[in-house]
Amino acid sequence: MFEFNLLAECGGARAGEFVTPHGVIETPVFMPVGTQAAVKAMSPDELAEIGAHVILGNTYHLYLRPGAGIVAEAGGLHKFMGWSKAILTDSGGFQVFSLAALRKVTDDGVEFRSHVDGSAHFMTPELSIDVQEKLGSDIAMCFDECVKLPAEEAASRSAVERTLKWAQRCRERHSRADQALFGIAQGALFDGQRVECARRLIEIGFEGYAIGGLSVGESADEMYHTLDILEPELPKGSPRYLMGVGMPDNIIEAVSRGVDMFDCVLPTRNGRNGTLFTSEGSVNIKNAAYERDFSPIDAACECYACRNFSRAYIRHLHKAGEILASRLCTWHNLHFLINLTKRARAAIIDGTFRDFRARFLSSWHRNGADDVYIPGDA
Numbered sequence: 001m002f003e004f005n006l007l008a009e010c011g012g013a014r015a016g017e018f019v020t021p022h023g024v025i026e027t028p029v030f031m032p033v034g035t036q037a038a039v040k041a042m043s044p045d046e047l048a049e050i051g052a053h054v055i056l057g058n059t060y061h062l063y064l065r066p067g068a069g070i071v072a073e074a075g076g077l078h079k080f081m082g083w084s085k086a087i088l089t090d091s092g093g094f095q096v097f098s099l100a101a102l103r104k105v106t107d108d109g110v111e112f113r114s115h116v117d118g119s120a121h122f123m124t125p126e127l128s129i130d131v132q133e134k135l136g137s138d139i140a141m142c143f144d145e146c147v148k149l150p151a152e153e154a155a156s157r158s159a160v161e162r163t164l165k166w167a168q169r170c171r172e173r174h175s176r177a178d179q180a181l182f183g184i185a186q187g188a189l190f191d192g193q194r195v196e197c198a199r200r201l202i203e204i205g206f207e208g209y210a211i212g213g214l215s216v217g218e219s220a221d222e223m224y225h226t227l228d229i230l231e232p233e234l235p236k237g238s239p240r241y242l243m244g245v246g247m248p249d250n251i252i253e254a255v256s257r258g259v260d261m262f263d264c265v266l267p268t269r270n271g272r273n274g275t276l277f278t279s280e281g282s283v284n285i286k287n288a289a290y291e292r293d294f295s296p297i298d299a300a301c302e303c304y305a306c307r308n309f310s311r312a313y314i315r316h317l318h319k320a321g322e323i324l325a326s327r328l329c330t331w332h333n334l335h336f337l338i339n340l341t342k343r344a345r346a347a348i349i350d351g352t353f354r355d356f357r358a359r360f361l362s363s364w365h366r367n368g369a370d371d372v373y374i375p376g377d378a
């Protein structure tokens with residue numbers, strides 16, 4: 001049911017297609033995050049118009065509210081939220097491990113209290129898989145242990161061992177033939193641990209491989225180094241997913257290191273805050289400099305917001321607290337990243353990715369940025 005076809009390679013980058021029960025995912029791809037069965041401020045038809053062919057759902061949030069049973073009764077997450085293309089669900093691991101004060105971790109699983117009502121829960125690899133099978137996503141993720149950076153070598157080692165044991169349990173529990181299961185490589189910034197974790201995941205065998213535990217406070221160079229270490233380890237015939245990365249320059253650098261899939265809350269969350277990607281770096285539309293700027297957010301962008309509205313108008317909407325400000329800015333940021341991965345894909349297929357990368361990065365860094373991105377803040 002799942003098939004990954006590698007169509008072209010260029011300068012370390014790959015163009016492929018991942019066939020799922022809800023359509024073909026053309027890679028490289030950016031996946032908008034729909035935490036609570038909704039991509040904030042966007043309707044499914046708008047996402048489709050922007051060109052999204054896969055979005056994320058969040059197991060932790062949907063397990064707590066409305067509950068996987070209700071989503072299953074509705075006919076699964078696709079029907080429940082009115083989205084007919086592919087969905088990837090995360091395992092809930094990242095959220096549970098973010099609740100530092102609220103959890104107790106054992107080899108069995110993680111005890112935590114709900115951020116919604118304080119109720120006690122125990123998430124295990126088996127429960128995470130059961131919930132994801134009820135949600136009925138096209139791609140499920142293994143429940144893994146994420147460590148914060150900087151991490152001690154021993155703490156990271158123990159998280160790697162637990163992640164591998166849990167990956168085995170997820171593989172054994174998983175039963176839906178119409179759902180792919182991806183393993184997640186951990187290992188913080190320790191090359192040996194990263195390589196070993198990837199190799200042992202490949203021995204278990206998954207339909208795709210994710211790189212977790214990055215974009216959580218390390219430098220961009222440290223992230224790229226880890227991708228360089230993992231690139232020769234990961235099977236060419238499977239999709240590779242870098243979790244939680246959504247800055248345009250990080251995406252292009254990761255694509256050039258063989259990564260196929262990305263997700264991040266950055267474009268949606270930043271959009272609501274007025275921080276917008278442009279081909280010449282990011283801008284904060286609330287700045288006074290844009291008060292009389294009647295040009296579009298990005299003259300090179302063909303999204304609905306850029307075709308119809310000016311920076312001055314969108315700045316005004318933000319200042320006035322209009323909901324339309326969040327909608328237009330989210331629309332633009334998602335369009336920007338989805339279009340960026342589409343252009344990268346076309347350049348890989350044409351054999352011109354090296355030039356594309358050089359041109360994009362030089363333009364992106366031209367004006368600096370209004371806001372400095374802090375990894376891990378996403």
Ligand SMILES: [Zn+2]
Pocket residue numbers: 297298301302303304305306307332333335
């Ligand atoms: Zn735009």
